[in-house]
Amino acid sequence: MSNFSVGFRSTGAVQVLALQGELDAHTASELEAAIQKCQDEQQYQIVINGENLQYISSAGLGVFMAYIEEVREQGGDIKIAALQPKVFNVFDLLGFPMLFDITETEDEALTKFENAAA
Amino acid sequence: MSPGMVAACMAIDLRAKLPKKGPFSSLGTRTKHIFLFVAFVVFYVLGIGYHLTIFSTQTPPSFGVALVYNLVILACYSTLWLLLSSQFKQRQAPPIRIFWTTLLFGIGLIGVALGIAQIGRVPGFDAAAGFDYETDVPLTLATVFKMNFLSLLEAAFFFIVLLRFRDLVLFKRTRSSQRNWYLMLGFILLAALMTFMKPPRQDEISFLQAITFVPAVAFMVINSFRLSWIVHLSFKEKMAVIGLSSLLLALLATSLGVGGDSLRPGVSLYLAYYSFPLSIFMMLSVIFGILYCITALLSLIFHLPTTSDFQRKTDEITAMHSLTHLVNQVFDPENLVSTITASPVEAGSADAAWLAVADPETGSLRPRIVATHNIAPALVAELIDTAAFYQEVLLSHEPLLLDQAPADHRVEARPGDGIGSLLVTPLVTRDEMLGALFVSREVAHSFEKDDIEAISVFAAQAALALDNARLFEEKVEKERLSRELAIAREVQSKLLPQHLPSYEGVSISASSVPAQEVGGDYYDFTELDDRRLAFIIADVSGKGTSAAFYMAEMQGVFHAVSHLAPDPLDFLTHANRALARSLEKNVFISVIYGVLDLEKEELLLARAGHCPAATINLNGEARYLRSQGLGLGLDRGPLFRKTLAVERIRLQPGDVLVLYTDGVVESRSPKGEEYGYDRLLDALAEHRHEDADDLHDALLADLNGFLGGTNQYDDDLTLVVIKWRGIELISAPSRRNGEQENAPSNVHPLE
Numbered sequence: 024m025s026n027f028s029v030g031f032r033s034t035g036a037v038q039v040l041a042l043q044g045e046l047d048a049h050t051a052s053e054l055e056a057a058i059q060k061c062q063d064e065q066q067y068q069i070v071i072n073g074e075n076l077q078y079i080s081s082a083g084l085g086v087f088m089a090y091i092e093e094v095r096e097q098g099g100d101i102k103i104a105a106l107q108p109k110v111f112n113v114f115d116l117l118g119f120p121m122l123f124d125i126t127e128t129e130d131e132a133l134t135k136f137e138n139a140a141a
Numbered sequence: 142m143s144p145g146m147v148a149a150c151m152a153i154d155l156r157a158k159l160p161k162k163g164p165f166s167s168l169g170t171r172t173k174h175i176f177l178f179v180a181f182v183v184f185y186v187l188g189i190g191y192h193l194t195i196f197s198t199q200t201p202p203s204f205g206v207a208l209v210y211n212l213v214i215l216a217c218y219s220t221l222w223l224l225l226s227s228q229f230k231q232r233q234a235p236p237i238r239i240f241w242t243t244l245l246f247g248i249g250l251i252g253v254a255l256g257i258a259q260i261g262r263v264p265g266f267d268a269a270a271g272f273d274y275e276t277d278v279p280l281t282l283a284t285v286f287k288m289n290f291l292s293l294l295e296a297a298f299f300f301i302v303l304l305r306f307r308d309l310v311l312f313k314r315t316r317s318s319q320r321n322w323y324l325m326l327g328f329i330l331l332a333a334l335m336t337f338m339k340p341p342r343q344d345e346i347s348f349l350q351a352i353t354f355v356p357a358v359a360f361m362v363i364n365s366f367r368l369s370w371i372v373h374l375s376f377k378e379k380m381a382v383i384g385l386s387s388l389l390l391a392l393l394a395t396s397l398g399v400g401g402d403s404l405r406p407g408v409s410l411y412l413a414y415y416s417f418p419l420s421i422f423m424m425l426s427v428i429f430g431i432l433y434c435i436t437a438l439l440s441l442i443f444h445l446p447t448t449s450d451f452q453r454k455t456d457e458i459t460a461m462h463s464l465t466h467l468v469n470q471v472f473d474p475e476n477l478v479s480t481i482t483a484s485p486v487e488a489g490s491a492d493a494a495w496l497a498v499a500d501p502e503t504g505s506l507r508p509r510i511v512a513t514h515n516i517a518p519a520l521v522a523e524l525i526d527t528a529a530f531y532q533e534v535l536l537s538h539e540p541l542l543l544d545q546a547p548a549d550h551r552v553e554a555r556p557g558d559g560i561g562s563l564l565v566t567p568l569v570t571r572d573e574m575l576g577a578l579f580v581s582r583e584v585a586h587s588f589e590k591d592d593i594e595a596i597s598v599f600a601a602q603a604a605l606a607l608d609n610a611r612l613f614e615e616k617v618e619k620e621r622l623s624r625e626l627a628i629a630r631e632v633q634s635k636l637l638p639q640h641l642p643s644y645e646g647v648s649i650s651a652s653s654v655p656a657q658e659v660g661g662d663y664y665d666f667t668e669l670d671d672r673r674l675a676f677i678i679a680d681v682s683g684k685g686t687s688a689a690f691y692m693a694e695m696q697g698v699f700h701a702v703s704h705l706a707p708d709p710l711d712f713l714t715h716a717n718r719a720l721a722r723s724l725e726k727n728v729f730i731s732v733i734y735g736v737l738d739l740e741k742e743e744l745l746l747a748r749a750g751h752c753p754a755a756t757i758n759l760n761g762e763a764r765y766l767r768s769q770g771l772g773l774g775l776d777r778g779p780l781f782r783k784t785l786a787v788e789r790i791r792l793q794p795g796d797v798l799v800l801y802t803d804g805v806v807e808s809r810s811p812k813g814e815e816y817g818y819d820r821l822l823d824a825l826a827e828h829r830h831e832d833a834d835d836l837h838d839a840l841l842a843d844l845n846g847f848l849g850g851t852n853q854y855d856d857d858l859t860l861v862v863i864k865w866r867g868i869e870l871i872s873a874p875s876r877r878n879g880e881q882e883n884a885p886s887n888v889h890p891l892e
Contacts, residue, residue, distance in 0.1 A: 048683065081682030085727030088775065092726070117731060117750040118771035121784050 025050050029057040037136050038066040039129065043075040046083035054086045058101075062090075067099020070132045073106040079113055087123070100124070100139075102132040174227065177220045184217030185293070188415075192285045199278055211338060214416040222300055229304045236309060236370045237378055240385035243305045247392050250298040254291050279414075292415040295396075299426040302393070306433055312370040321367075325360035325429070332357045333422035357425055365432040368440045376448045383441050390434035393427050453489075454591055460488035461595045465602040474610045478512040481578065481603045486514050490592055491580035493559070497527050498576035498607075508577065516559070516581075524560060526551040531577050534567040538574060540597055541565040544586045561585040566596055568604035575607050626658040633659050633689055636696045642666045642674060646739055646866050650837035653859040660857035661688025662802050663695050667703050672740040675703045675712075676863070678800040679732040680751060684857055687728075694723060695730060709734050709747035713773070714782045717749075721777040729774035733800055737792075737863070744790040744798065749773055752803050755822060757829050759795035763822045766790075796865040797829055797836065804858035811849045820847065837862040 027050035030041035038061050046054060061069055071087075087101060094101055102124040106114065114125060126132045191210045195202055202210065234242070279285045303326075310322055332353040374382065413420040464484035471477045478496050485491040495513035508531040510518055521527065529551045534541050546552045546563040554560040561584040568576045578600050582588065633655070641649045653662050661681030669675050679695050681688040695716070702715045712734050720730065733754055735746035746754065750772025753765035768786040775781075801821070808816045824843040828836045837860060 081680075081729070082727075085682055085729070088729065089727035116752065116767075117729070118769070118775065118784065121771060121780065122775060 027053055029053055031057070034133060036140070037068045037070055037133055038064075039070045039072055041072040041075065045078040046076060046086075047078065047080040048082035051082045051086050054083065055089070058086070058090050058094075062093070067094050067097040068136050069094065069099065069101045070129060070136070071101060071103045072129050073103060073110055074129075076107065076110050079110055084114070084117065084119070087119075091123070100136070102126065102135060104129045104132040170227075174224065177224050181217055181220040181224060184213050184220065185289075187213050188217060189285075189289050192279060192289060196279045196282065196285050201278055208338065211416065211418070214419065218296055218416075218419060221296065225297070225300050225304055229301075229308070234305075234308060236312075236374065237381055237385070239305045239308055240382055240389060243302055244385055244389050244392070246301050247298055247389065250294045251392065251396070254294045257287055257290055257294075288411045288415050292412045292419070295412055295423060296419060299423045299430070302430045303426050306430060309370055309433070309437075310364050310367040312367070318367060321360060321363050325357065325364050328353065328357035328360055329422060329425045329429075332425060333418040336417040336421050339417055354425075358428075361425070361429040361432055364429070365436045368437060371437070371440050371444055372451060374441075374448075375452060376445070379441050379445055379448060383438060386434045386437050386441070390431060390438065393430045393434065397424070397427055397431070457489050458591065458595045461485070461490060461599050464488055465599050468599075468603050468606045469609075471606065472610055472613055474607075474614070477606055477610050479514070481606070482512040482514040484599065485578075485580045485596060488595075490596060491564075492582045494578065494580045495521050495527075496576055496578055497531055499531075499574070511576075521579075524552060524554040524558060525563075525579070526553075527579070530565045530579070534565050534577050535574050538567055538569050540567070540593055540600075542588055542593060544588070546581065546585070556585075559583050562587045564588050564593060564596060566593075566600040568600050568607060570601075570604040570608045575604055575611075578603065629686070629689065630655070630658045633692070636693055637663070638665055642668060644674065644739060647674070647737065648833035648864045648866060649862065650833040651859075651861040652837065652841070653857070654854060655689075655857045656684050656804070656854055659686055659689035660684050661692050662804070662857040662859040663692045663699075664800065664859055664861050665696060665699055667700060669704060669707050669736065672738060673707070674737040674739070675699075675707055675735070676737065676800075676861070677703075677732060677734045678751065678802065678859060678861055679730055680802040680857070680859075681730050682728050688857075691720070691724065691728065691730060694720060695732075703734075707736055709736065709745055709787050710782065710785055713747055713749050713770075713785060717773045717777070717781050720773055724774040729772040731772045742792045742865075744792055745787060746790065747785055747787045749785060750775070752801060752806060755799040755801075755818075755825055756790075757797050757799075757822070757825050758793055759829070761826050761829065763826055765818065765822075792865045794866060795829070797825065798863040798865075799825060799840070800859075800861040800863070802857060802859040804854060804856035805844060805860060807856065808844060808848055808854065808858070810847055816844055816847050833862045833864040836864065 025045040025047055027042070027044040027046055030043065032039040032041060040054075040057050040061075042054070044050070058069065061067070087103075091101055103114070103119075104126045105128055106125065111125070114120065114123075119125065124132065124135055126135070188210065191202070191206070191213075279288065307322060311318055332350070335347075335350045335353050371379070412423060461484070464480075464487065468477070468480055468484065471480050478498070482494045482496045485494045493514065493516035495516060495518070496511055497508035498511045500507060500509040508528055510521060510527060513521055530541065541564070543549050543552070543563040543565075546560045547554050547556050547558075549563075552560060552563065560581045562582045564580045566578045566580070567574045568578060578596070580588075580596060637653055638651070641651060643649070649666070651664055653660075653664060655662065661684055663679040663681075664677065666674060666676045677695075677699050679692070681691040681695070698716050698719050702712055702719070706712050706715050713732060716732070716734075724730070729750070731751035732749040733746065733751045734749070735744055735754075737744055746766060746768075747770060748754070748766065748768045749770045753767040755763065755765055757763040766788055768788050770785045771781050773781075799821070806816055806818055806821060810816075820843070821840070824840050825836075827843075828839040831839060840860060840862070
């Protein structure tokens with residue numbers, strides 16, 4: 024059974040979801056629930072911190088695809104930060120950098136949100 | 142009289158009943174019986190001899206001789222007891238049989254005794270005649286023989302009475318009842334032995350003797366109340382036993398009579414002269430027999446009125462139990478529920494019954510009446526609030542009894558509607574309530590504790606049967622689904638190429654294994670024309686049935702669109718649009734699509750998010766073709782086409798192109814390590830000189846070796862190897878092997 028958890032952190036207007044462990048078909052529902060929670064709380068500015076994310080499968084990637092349209096319609100975004108190289112590679116092969124802001128550090132992502140607001 | 146003697150005698154008696162151990166028991170039963178019989182005869186004959194000696198000498202015996210004689214008699218009758226005991230041990234006779242066989246024995250033995258008693262009867266003398274007043278010496282030869290035979294007959298009869306009554310007393314064998322029986326025998330024996338070596342005319346009973354009588358009588362009384370066999374008799378049987386026991390009582394009562402006035406003159410007195418202890422034993426036995434007959438008679442008479450009720454109750458319960466077996470044999474759910482509702486009514490335990498089951502279809506716990514017996518479903522719906530009752534027993538998991546059903550607000554019936562008493566029993570198995578059985582009777586207060594018990598037992602069995610039927614259905618369904626999936630697997634395997642294209646100048650090898658019965662991986666080839674071969678490899682995100690459907694769609698798109706728009710950019714753009722409608726938001730497909738131009742000797746290739754193709758040349762220079770491109774389904778707008786790059790590659794002889802899905806590179810070894818991109822390139826480099834088939838197999842072997850040879854894949858796994866041999870094309874018509882008219886004789890490597 025894969026280990027996975029989502030940590031919530033809030034920096035001003037932006038909700039940071041710190042992912043830990045392996046994101047696959049079994050654990051994808053947890054990330055779904057987390058993003059759903061943000062939506063329920065009208066938090067549409069989300070940064071995914073992948074510093075402790077060890078693995079992601081196509082099911083995990085699907086979660087991002089499932090929510091991004093709605094979040095962007097509400098004027099927000101899901102940005103991805105601090106991915107481990109192997110995990111970044113998975114995003115990169117599929118072309119995710121062309122669809123999402125994938126930054127090296129969390130601060131960069133937060134800055135992007137600020138710039139967008141300005 | 143020594144205590145040791147007493148102990149020895151009791152030991153003999155007890156050993157007859159306790160499980161035998163030791164050398165004596167190692168002999169066969171028949172041998173034992175023969176041994177006992179011989180011993181008995183020997184002792185008996187010795188006894189006769191002793192009396193004959195006394196008679197002939199007309200002198201009383203010495204103390205020593207008398208002592209020996211008494212011991213011999215005790216031994217003799219102990220063996221007789223053992224013989225008779227083993228005879229009656231085996232047979233567990235019914236009470237009626239016990240009574241009339243005992244009666245018959247009695248009449249027989251006593252009849253013979255009467256006859257013998259008449260022999261040599263001296264008219265005028267009373268029963269004491271025949272023995273000298275002073276010395277107790279027998280005066281006539283007839284006296285000697287009468288004494289010996291009558292004693293034997295009497296002893297035999299009373300032993301039989303005791304043994305037969307034992308079966309009645311121990312009808313229900315428990316530790317305490319057995320103990321009480323043996324104690325009674327023991328104390329009777331003790332009381333009898335108190336008179337050892339005492340002359341028979343002693344009228345005064347010593348204090349010691351009196352003491353031993355008390356416990357004996359106490360236990361006789363205790364055992365007289367062991368009458369559990371009476372309840373099981375039918376009315377007729379009870380009447381018969383009343384008659385028989387009365388007769389037996391009469392017989393026993395008269396045998397107590399001592400003296401010439403009684404029916405059987407002086408028999409008992411002969412016994413007293415023969416052996417005093419023996420006569421005391423017999424007397425106490427007779428008293429017990431009389432006591433038991435009296436208590437049995439009274440009990441029988443008092444039980445007569447309730448016989449029919451008891452019988453009816455037992456019949457009902459038996460019927461319930463037999464129907465319980467029937468319930469377990471029925472598997473078909475419809476049949477089963479109607480059997481369940483019919484059984485209580487047919488057994489006579491209820492007037493009407495219906496079964497309510499929680500309806501799984503509606504999802505809620507709202508019960509549905511699935512079967513009724515002896516009452517119309519419409520009437521049930523009208524009169525009874527089934528749901529309310531169901532709820533109550535659901536919470537308690539206990540039966541619910543309404544002695545006056547119309548009084549309850551959940552029952553709309555009025556007295557006269559046919560619902561007087563109502564019993565609701567839950568069908569519970571594995572802590573889950575499957576349904577509730579409702580049984581009703583016309584009259585109020587008519588369900589007794591026994592009824593509730595019997596119906597509860599039945600309900601438990603019914604619950605098991607329902608559960609089994611359900612599990613059986615589930616199993617059948619599971620097997621059906623399993624078969625369906627197996628069929629799906631076969632159908633999907635037909636979507637993959639059944640034959641790989643064979644071209645001069647190209648060798649191809651490919652395989653695909655789904656992780657489950659069906660999967661989301663796809664590869665295929667199609668001939669665009671006689672010089673161009675289009676190929677594709679695709680991986681639908683996820684696995685299982687949903688991925689398999691998209692894979693099938695991809696296959697359709699490939700075969701249709703590749704001919705119309707063979708250029709990689711065009712094909713993939715069309716494919717992206719075609720699939721956009723059916724792909725769910727979180728589903729995407731990674732694809733590599735390429736065209737092999739055999740005339741131009743070049744390869745056109747585009748990578749839409751898929752694992753980069755590996756390529757290697759003869760020199761061993763290997764690299765991954767990682768061109769830019771989004772996976773299908775990630776963007777349904779112009780961005781897809783804008784960001785998709787196409788690679789054009791010149792083909793050299795010996796070039797190898799390897800297409801694969803992430804199942805290859807992401808497979809983990811037992812240690813948790815991924816196979817990875819580097820190992821793939823290494824293996825490719827190692828085997829690059831081999832033909833496509835061998836190369837393909839070698840790559841798989843390397844992967845399997847890394848995985849520890851388990852051959853268990855977590856993800857769908859696909860591997861395609863395309864090798865460019867670079868053989869010069871000689872003639873235009875058919876480029877295929879087998880149809881070649883002019884086979885090339887040598888290879889021309891092109892620069």
